[in-house]
Amino acid sequence: MFFDTHCHLEDPQLAADRPTVLQQAQSVGVERILAVALDSASSQILCTQKYSNGDPVRIYPTAGIHPNHAAKEPEGAWALVENLARGGKAVALGETGLDRHWHDTPFAQQQAFFIRHLTLARELDLPVVIHCREATEDMIVLLRRFWEETGPVRGVMHSFSGEESFAQTCLELGLLIGLSGVLTFKNAQPLRDLAKHLPRDRVVLETDAPYLAPVPKRGKRNEPAFVSFTGMTLAELWGQSIEETARQTTQNACKLFCPKEMG
Numbered sequence: 001m002f003f004d005t006h007c008h009l010e011d012p013q014l015a016a017d018r019p020t021v022l023q024q025a026q027s028v029g030v031e032r033i034l035a036v037a038l039d040s041a042s043s044q045i046l047c048t049q050k051y052s053n054g055d056p057v058r059i060y061p062t063a064g065i066h067p068n069h070a071a072k073e074p075e076g077a078w079a080l081v082e083n084l085a086r087g088g089k090a091v092a093l094g095e096t097g098l099d100r101h102w103h104d105t106p107f108a109q110q111q112a113f114f115i116r117h118l119t120l121a122r123e124l125d126l127p128v129v130i131h132c133r134e135a136t137e138d139m140i141v142l143l144r145r146f147w148e149e150t151g152p153v154r155g156v157m158h159s160f161s162g163e164e165s166f167a168q169t170c171l172e173l174g175l176l177i178g179l180s181g182v183l184t185f186k187n188a189q190p191l192r193d194l195a196k197h198l199p200r201d202r203v204v205l206e207t208d209a210p211y212l213a214p215v216p217k218r219g220k221r222n223e224p225a226f227v228s229f230t231g232m233t234l235a236e237l238w239g240q241s242i243e244e245t246a247r248q249t250t251q252n253a254c255k256l257f258c259p260k261e262m263g
Protein backbone atom coordinates (compact mmCIF):
# COMPACT_ATOMS: atom_id res chain seq x y z
CA MET A 1 0.00 0.00 0.00
CA PHE A 2 2.86 2.49 0.62
CA PHE A 3 5.33 3.75 -1.97
CA ASP A 4 8.54 5.12 -0.41
CA THR A 5 9.48 7.55 -3.18
CA HIS A 6 12.92 8.46 -1.86
CA CYS A 7 15.28 5.96 -0.28
CA HIS A 8 19.07 5.65 -0.56
CA LEU A 9 19.05 1.88 -0.54
CA GLU A 10 22.72 1.73 -1.57
CA ASP A 11 23.85 3.72 1.47
CA PRO A 12 26.06 1.41 3.54
CA GLN A 13 23.78 1.94 6.53
CA LEU A 14 20.95 0.24 4.64
CA ALA A 15 22.84 -2.02 2.23
CA ALA A 16 24.43 -3.89 5.15
CA ASP A 17 21.17 -5.55 6.19
CA ARG A 18 19.11 -5.10 3.08
CA PRO A 19 16.99 -8.30 3.38
CA THR A 20 15.83 -7.27 6.86
CA VAL A 21 15.19 -3.71 5.72
CA LEU A 22 13.01 -4.96 2.87
CA GLN A 23 11.18 -7.44 5.08
CA GLN A 24 10.42 -4.74 7.66
CA ALA A 25 9.15 -2.55 4.87
CA GLN A 26 6.90 -5.26 3.52
CA SER A 27 5.56 -6.04 6.99
CA VAL A 28 4.05 -2.54 7.31
CA GLY A 29 2.69 -2.50 3.79
CA VAL A 30 5.46 -0.84 1.77
CA GLU A 31 5.09 -2.35 -1.69
CA ARG A 32 7.35 -0.07 -3.69
CA ILE A 33 10.59 1.83 -3.15
CA LEU A 34 12.22 4.40 -5.39
CA ALA A 35 15.93 3.70 -4.87
CA VAL A 36 17.52 7.09 -5.43
CA ALA A 37 21.07 7.42 -6.73
CA LEU A 38 23.52 9.97 -5.32
CA ASP A 39 26.39 9.64 -7.79
CA SER A 40 27.51 7.71 -10.86
CA ALA A 41 28.65 4.71 -8.79
CA SER A 42 25.31 4.26 -7.01
CA SER A 43 23.50 4.91 -10.30
CA GLN A 44 25.42 2.05 -11.84
CA ILE A 45 24.75 -0.34 -8.97
CA LEU A 46 21.06 0.50 -8.87
CA CYS A 47 20.50 0.33 -12.62
CA THR A 48 22.38 -2.93 -13.17
CA GLN A 49 20.98 -4.87 -10.23
CA LYS A 50 18.62 -7.70 -10.98
CA TYR A 51 15.17 -7.15 -9.60
CA SER A 52 12.60 -9.87 -9.66
CA ASN A 53 8.91 -9.93 -9.00
CA GLY A 54 9.73 -12.42 -6.26
CA ASP A 55 11.36 -9.69 -4.14
CA PRO A 56 9.22 -8.74 -1.16
CA VAL A 57 9.19 -5.12 -2.29
CA ARG A 58 9.44 -3.71 -5.80
CA ILE A 59 12.46 -1.50 -6.27
CA TYR A 60 12.64 1.18 -8.92
CA PRO A 61 16.08 2.67 -9.60
CA THR A 62 17.03 6.21 -10.56
CA ALA A 63 20.21 7.52 -12.17
CA GLY A 64 21.71 10.86 -11.28
CA ILE A 65 24.25 12.94 -9.42
CA HIS A 66 23.37 14.79 -6.21
CA PRO A 67 24.46 18.45 -6.22
CA ASN A 68 26.73 17.86 -3.23
CA HIS A 69 28.47 14.97 -4.98
CA ALA A 70 28.99 16.60 -8.38
CA ALA A 71 32.39 18.15 -7.64
CA LYS A 72 34.07 14.93 -6.54
CA GLU A 73 32.76 12.77 -9.36
CA PRO A 74 35.36 11.23 -11.69
CA GLU A 75 35.66 12.29 -15.28
CA GLY A 76 33.07 10.57 -17.42
CA ALA A 77 30.57 10.35 -14.55
CA TRP A 78 27.85 12.23 -16.37
CA ALA A 79 28.36 10.16 -19.53
CA LEU A 80 27.87 7.03 -17.41
CA VAL A 81 24.67 8.37 -15.86
CA GLU A 82 23.40 9.37 -19.28
CA ASN A 83 24.14 5.89 -20.68
CA LEU A 84 22.36 4.23 -17.77
CA ALA A 85 19.35 6.48 -18.26
CA ARG A 86 19.27 5.68 -21.96
CA GLY A 87 19.51 1.98 -21.08
CA GLY A 88 15.93 2.16 -19.91
CA LYS A 89 16.22 0.78 -16.35
CA ALA A 90 16.02 4.08 -14.51
CA VAL A 91 12.46 5.27 -13.91
CA ALA A 92 13.62 8.79 -12.98
CA LEU A 93 16.67 11.05 -12.98
CA GLY A 94 18.20 12.34 -9.75
CA GLU A 95 18.58 13.18 -7.21
CA THR A 96 19.60 16.49 -8.64
CA GLY A 97 19.03 20.08 -7.65
CA LEU A 98 20.57 22.96 -5.74
CA ASP A 99 22.10 23.20 -2.28
CA ARG A 100 23.41 26.33 -0.58
CA HIS A 101 23.65 24.71 2.86
CA TRP A 102 26.74 22.69 2.06
CA HIS A 103 29.54 23.97 -0.12
CA ASP A 104 30.83 20.71 -1.54
CA THR A 105 30.19 21.77 -5.13
CA PRO A 106 30.55 25.30 -6.54
CA PHE A 107 27.06 26.66 -7.15
CA ALA A 108 27.59 27.23 -10.88
CA GLN A 109 28.58 23.58 -11.24
CA GLN A 110 25.45 22.52 -9.35
CA GLN A 111 23.34 24.58 -11.75
CA ALA A 112 25.09 23.05 -14.78
CA PHE A 113 24.50 19.51 -13.51
CA PHE A 114 20.90 20.27 -12.65
CA ILE A 115 20.25 21.59 -16.17
CA ARG A 116 21.85 18.47 -17.65
CA HIS A 117 19.42 16.32 -15.67
CA LEU A 118 16.44 18.45 -16.72
CA THR A 119 17.48 18.41 -20.38
CA LEU A 120 17.95 14.64 -20.40
CA ALA A 121 14.70 14.10 -18.50
CA ARG A 122 12.88 16.12 -21.09
CA GLU A 123 14.47 14.20 -23.95
CA LEU A 124 13.78 10.76 -22.42
CA ASP A 125 10.42 11.78 -20.95
CA LEU A 126 11.53 10.74 -17.45
CA PRO A 127 10.59 12.47 -14.20
CA VAL A 128 13.23 14.19 -12.03
CA VAL A 129 13.80 13.92 -8.28
CA ILE A 130 14.70 17.41 -7.11
CA HIS A 131 16.68 18.39 -4.03
CA CYS A 132 16.47 21.99 -2.85
CA ARG A 133 18.18 23.15 0.31
CA GLU A 134 18.41 26.84 1.20
CA ALA A 135 18.22 27.67 -2.49
CA THR A 136 14.52 28.36 -3.05
CA GLU A 137 14.97 31.61 -4.98
CA ASP A 138 17.63 30.15 -7.29
CA MET A 139 15.47 27.08 -7.78
CA ILE A 140 12.40 29.06 -8.82
CA VAL A 141 14.42 31.20 -11.25
CA LEU A 142 16.09 28.18 -12.83
CA LEU A 143 12.92 26.11 -13.11
CA ARG A 144 10.84 28.95 -14.52
CA ARG A 145 13.52 29.79 -17.09
CA PHE A 146 13.91 26.16 -18.11
CA TRP A 147 10.13 25.71 -18.39
CA GLU A 148 9.81 28.84 -20.53
CA GLU A 149 12.69 28.06 -22.84
CA THR A 150 12.51 24.30 -23.07
CA GLY A 151 9.12 23.19 -21.81
CA PRO A 152 7.96 21.51 -18.62
CA VAL A 153 9.52 18.47 -16.97
CA ARG A 154 7.65 16.09 -14.67
CA GLY A 155 9.04 15.49 -11.22
CA VAL A 156 8.91 15.76 -7.47
CA MET A 157 10.28 18.37 -5.07
CA HIS A 158 11.64 15.90 -2.57
CA SER A 159 11.48 16.25 1.21
CA PHE A 160 9.60 19.49 0.90
CA SER A 161 9.96 21.82 3.86
CA GLY A 162 9.64 25.22 2.25
CA GLU A 163 7.06 27.95 2.45
CA GLU A 164 3.55 28.03 1.07
CA SER A 165 4.54 30.25 -1.87
CA PHE A 166 7.29 27.81 -2.90
CA ALA A 167 4.82 24.90 -2.72
CA GLN A 168 2.46 26.92 -4.88
CA THR A 169 5.18 27.52 -7.47
CA CYS A 170 6.08 23.81 -7.53
CA LEU A 171 2.44 22.92 -8.08
CA GLU A 172 2.06 25.53 -10.82
CA LEU A 173 5.08 24.03 -12.58
CA GLY A 174 3.41 20.63 -12.43
CA LEU A 175 5.67 19.09 -9.80
CA LEU A 176 4.56 16.81 -7.01
CA ILE A 177 5.40 17.54 -3.37
CA GLY A 178 7.40 14.85 -1.53
CA LEU A 179 6.71 14.68 2.21
CA SER A 180 9.35 13.04 4.40
CA GLY A 181 9.73 12.40 8.12
CA VAL A 182 10.19 16.14 8.59
CA LEU A 183 6.37 16.29 8.58
CA THR A 184 6.36 14.54 11.97
CA PHE A 185 8.99 16.75 13.64
CA LYS A 186 7.87 18.70 16.66
CA ASN A 187 9.05 22.00 15.17
CA ALA A 188 7.38 21.41 11.79
CA GLN A 189 3.91 22.80 12.55
CA PRO A 190 4.14 25.26 9.61
CA LEU A 191 4.79 22.32 7.28
CA ARG A 192 1.83 20.41 8.73
CA ASP A 193 -0.41 23.45 8.27
CA LEU A 194 0.72 23.64 4.66
CA ALA A 195 0.42 19.90 4.00
CA LYS A 196 -3.14 19.91 5.26
CA HIS A 197 -4.24 22.00 2.29
CA LEU A 198 -2.12 20.54 -0.49
CA PRO A 199 -4.09 19.04 -3.35
CA ARG A 200 -4.27 15.35 -2.48
CA ASP A 201 -3.48 14.18 -5.96
CA ARG A 202 -0.14 16.04 -5.91
CA VAL A 203 1.52 14.59 -2.80
CA VAL A 204 3.83 11.58 -2.40
CA LEU A 205 5.40 10.06 0.72
CA GLU A 206 9.08 9.34 1.19
CA THR A 207 11.65 8.52 3.85
CA ASP A 208 14.99 9.83 2.48
CA ALA A 209 16.37 6.85 4.43
CA PRO A 210 18.84 6.40 6.05
CA TYR A 211 18.37 10.11 6.90
CA LEU A 212 15.48 12.08 8.44
CA ALA A 213 13.82 9.35 10.48
CA PRO A 214 10.31 10.41 11.50
CA VAL A 215 9.04 10.68 15.06
CA PRO A 216 9.02 8.33 17.04
CA LYS A 217 12.26 7.09 15.43
CA ARG A 218 13.87 10.51 15.11
CA GLY A 219 17.65 10.38 15.47
CA LYS A 220 17.81 6.71 14.56
CA ARG A 221 18.71 5.22 11.22
CA ASN A 222 15.75 5.70 8.93
CA GLU A 223 14.39 2.87 6.77
CA PRO A 224 11.54 2.45 4.27
CA ALA A 225 9.22 0.85 6.87
CA PHE A 226 9.12 4.19 8.70
CA VAL A 227 7.26 5.83 5.81
CA SER A 228 4.18 4.59 7.68
CA PHE A 229 4.77 7.12 10.50
CA THR A 230 4.80 10.00 8.03
CA GLY A 231 1.74 8.45 6.39
CA MET A 232 -0.09 8.40 9.73
CA THR A 233 0.68 12.06 10.33
CA LEU A 234 -0.59 12.96 6.87
CA ALA A 235 -3.73 10.84 7.35
CA GLU A 236 -4.50 12.76 10.55
CA LEU A 237 -4.01 16.07 8.76
CA TRP A 238 -6.24 15.01 5.93
CA GLY A 239 -8.86 13.57 8.29
CA GLN A 240 -8.94 10.21 6.61
CA SER A 241 -7.82 6.64 7.21
CA ILE A 242 -4.20 5.59 6.86
CA GLU A 243 -5.35 3.15 4.14
CA GLU A 244 -6.93 5.92 2.09
CA THR A 245 -3.84 8.13 2.48
CA ALA A 246 -1.57 5.27 1.44
CA ARG A 247 -3.77 4.49 -1.54
CA GLN A 248 -3.90 8.09 -2.73
CA THR A 249 -0.17 8.85 -2.33
CA THR A 250 0.82 5.53 -3.92
CA GLN A 251 -1.44 6.22 -6.87
CA ASN A 252 0.19 9.65 -7.27
CA ALA A 253 3.66 8.11 -7.14
CA CYS A 254 2.81 5.34 -9.61
CA LYS A 255 1.41 7.88 -12.03
CA LEU A 256 4.78 9.63 -11.97
CA PHE A 257 7.27 6.75 -11.73
CA CYS A 258 5.55 3.63 -13.09
CA PRO A 259 2.55 4.76 -15.16
CA LYS A 260 2.53 1.54 -17.21
CA GLU A 261 1.58 -0.43 -14.11
CA MET A 262 -1.60 1.56 -13.81
CA GLY A 263 -3.00 0.11 -17.01
Ligand code: NI
Binding pocket: 006, 008, 036, 095, 208
Ligand atom coordinates in the same frame (compact mmCIF):
# COMPACT_ATOMS: atom_id res chain seq x y z
NI1 NI B 1 18.00 12.09 -0.73
